Amino acid sequence: VNKIIIDTDPGIDDSMAIQIALASKEFEILGLTTVFGNVDVHLATINALRLLQLANRTEIPVAKGASTPLKGKFMGGVPFVHGDDGQGNTWQPPCDLSPINTPADEFLIEQIIKFPKQVTIAALGPLTNLATALSKKPEIQNLVKEVVFMGGNAFCAGNATPAAEANILSDPDAADIVLGANWPITMIGLDVTHKTMISQETLNEISECDAPLNNYVMRAYQYYLDFFMRVNKIDGTYVHDSSVFAYLIDKNLYKTVKYPVKVETQEGISKGKTWPSIGESDHEEGEALLPWKNRPKVNICIDVNEKRVIKLL
Ligand code: BDR
Numbered sequence: 592v593n594k595i596i597i598d599t600d601p602g603i604d605d606s607m608a609i610q611i612a613l614a615s616k617e618f619e620i621l622g623l624t625t626v627f628g629n630v631d632v633h634l635a636t637i638n639a640l641r642l643l644q645l646a647n648r649t650e651i652p653v654a655k656g657a658s659t660p661l662k663g664k665f666m667g668g669v670p671f672v673h674g675d676d677g678q679g680n681t682w683q684p685p686c687d688l689s690p691i692n693t694p695a696d697e698f699l700i701e702q703i704i705k706f707p708k709q710v711t712i713a714a715l716g717p718l719t720n721l722a723t724a725l726s727k728k729p730e731i732q733n734l735v736k737e738v739v740f741m742g743g744n745a746f747c748a749g750n751a752t753p754a755a756e757a758n759i760l761s762d763p764d765a766a767d768i769v770l771g772a773n774w775p776i777t778m779i780g781l782d783v784t785h786k787t788m789i790s791q792e793t794l795n796e797i798s799e800c801d802a803p804l805n806n807y808v809m810r811a812y813q814y815y816l817d818f819f820m821r822v823n824k825i826d827g828t829y830v831h832d833s834s835v836f837a838y839l840i841d842k843n844l845y846k847t848v849k850y851p852v853k854v855e856t857q858e859g860i861s862k863g864k865t866w867p868s869i870g871e872s873d874h875e876e877g878e879a880l881l882p883w884k885n886r887p888k889v890n891i892c893i894d895v896n897e898k899r900v901i902k903l904l
Pocket residue numbers: 602603604605629669672715716741750756757758831832
């Protein structure tokens with residue numbers, strides 16, 4: 592059993608991912624930590640608490656995290672993808688649970704120190720909480736078991752802009768810190784999540800399970816699916832955040848490569864792009880490669896057994 596902390600900005604696909612983690616016997620969930628992203632951090636926290644309430648798992652603590660990126664301000668979320676409530680405009684009744692008093696980054700530090708080499712961080716939103724945890728306690732690099740995050744695009748186009756994926760673009764400075772840290776880290780980016788799709792048919796099949804949490808998540812998910820079918824003109828939705836748990840449950844479902852990655856943090860059209868350095872030998876000594884030099888290698892998912900992931904979900 593894997594001890595995990597889920598760092599999240601629910602978010603419709605975050606909700607499905609959390610539902611999967613709750614349902615799987617593979618995980619002992621130590622807590623959820625929240626971050627701004629799809630919605631503001633206040634709403635993300637309420638949404639996280641409500642999921643636990645519906646699942647009857649209120650013993651799991653929720654720690655509220657960053658409300659803004661390291662630099663600049665929160666740009667206001669993506670209501671056209673996730674709804675104004677972050678849950679497909681299903682406007683659920685208010686949730687009467689509260690987060691714990693410990694902030695997200697301190698909760699991460701506390702748990703990683705309490706269970707050395709045992710805690711996996713599953714990050715499903717902007718990487719701000721992980722970055723501030725690292726700057727407060729760099730030792731956690733050596734104490735965490737692994738970090739698996741949904742975000743970035745190594746060898747393909749972005750989704751928030753042609754260059755960048757949404758979670759990375761939301762806080763490129765944090766992402767650059769997290770990807771430059773010396774801890775075992777796996778990137779589940781658009782390279783694989785755009786190859787994994789849930790169709791209306793699959794959604795209908797999942798909806799047949801009549802349980803309070805599933806009914807809630809499925810109702811929200813229809814909004815997400817409709818958005819992708821209408822705007823991206825694809826026959827379903829991409830499986831972003833849930834892919835983190837598919838990977839953690841069965842790493843053989845993914846093909847990976849290891850390269851150091853830098854994030855474009857400057858303003859401009861490439862802001863938020865994740866750049867792996869494949870270290871071609873004729874440039875290896877060049878000055879232009881200095882930004883990648885001495886950076887640890889990131890485990891990057893580049894291919895996926897899509898059919899098996901969908902079956903697993
Ligand atoms: C990521 O951005 C968010 O909208 C989703 O929840 C996911 O984490 C996909 O780019």
